Amino acid sequence: MPSPAPRKRTVAAVHAAPVFMDTEATLDKVVGLVERAGREGIDLLVFPETFVPGYPYWIEAYAPLDQQVANAAYAEASVEVPGPGIDRVRSACRRAGVGTVLGVSERLAGTRTCFNSQVFIDPDGTLLGVHRKLQPTYAERMVWAQGGGSTLGVFDSALGRIGGLVCWEHTMNLARQALVVQGQEIHAAAWPGLSTMAGFEAVADIQIDAMMKTHALTAQSFVVAAGNPVDETCLRWMADTVGPQKHITRGGGWSAVIHPFNQYLAGPHTGPEEKLVAAAIDLADIDAVKVWVDSRGHYARPEILGLRVDRRPLWHDEGGREWPAVPYEDEGPPTNDTD
Secondary structure (H helix, E strand, O other), X not given: OOOOOOOEEEEEEEEOOOOOOOHHHHHHHHHHHHHHHHHOOOOEEEOOOOOEOOOXXXXXXXXXXXXXXXXXXXXXXXXXXXXXXXXXXHHHHHHHOOEEEEEEEEEOOOOOOEEEEEEEEOOOOOEEEEEEOOOOOHHHHHOOOOOOHHHOOEEEEOOEEEEEEEHHHHHOHHHHHHHHOOOOOEEEEEEOOXXXXXXXXXXXXXXXXXXXXXXXXXXXXXXXXXXOOEOHHHHHHHHHHOOOOOOEOOEOOEEEEEOOOOOEEEEEEEOOXXXXXXXXXXXXXXXXXXXXXXXXXXXXXXXXXXXXXXXXXXXOOOOOOOOOEOOOOOOOOOOOOOO
């Protein structure tokens, strides 16, 4: 009888800033981080919210009518999925043998409409799919449209069953439960540098910590949370494009790897120092946690509690997209053992 497949992985949250509003340079940085992860034996990288081309912090700092130039530039700097920018990352993943969950501002093909999205790529370069943030938060609604239920999924990866949510989507308990009932094993959580925003300095990291631990335990899932620090590139771009502001400061970000029983396996790491917040995980640990609480099984009580998810396509490209997209065949075999 064959022995069970190994379930040990090394995962990492990318605690880093993009080359703000420079899509190509940021994609170069993504590729470099993927290649570094391959050299360091990391199997999965999770990037912060809209790492490409960066989180639009100006929406929290300026009057709406002052943002028009910045918002137009942001749509231009956003990427299509699939598209040449994502293809570069897929190729890097295949060469390095590293899976990636990449936060991007995704532009809907043929439009100037954008989404706050996570792109899921397997270690062989397969594009597993995309999650579009269901509800842009507060001023985010000026730059991103609402995502639909067809992208609220968990993907069968070579590394396990992986799904994700973006920032305050984690306050949407039913969105989290939609991932739980799909048997999620690894949760990719994407965040901006919330603690750099006026009014959030003292509370943002506490909020993120609470939401990440809540999902780890209630989903019985490993959580990889990545948040980007704000750097001088970002602050200069906003000042040069929109003008002086005092609402966003340097630093911030919150990144960690959390066990389903709520132990920190790595981090939390905050502040301007860039690093891969990495930890070894064993998916077999989930089985032991589920002896106590199994939110897909004996703790579900389906005769009392129910969940409805409308998975019909919402936007014109969603019905025709087929996931997973085939991996590259011309790049040679992966160089990193994903087991």
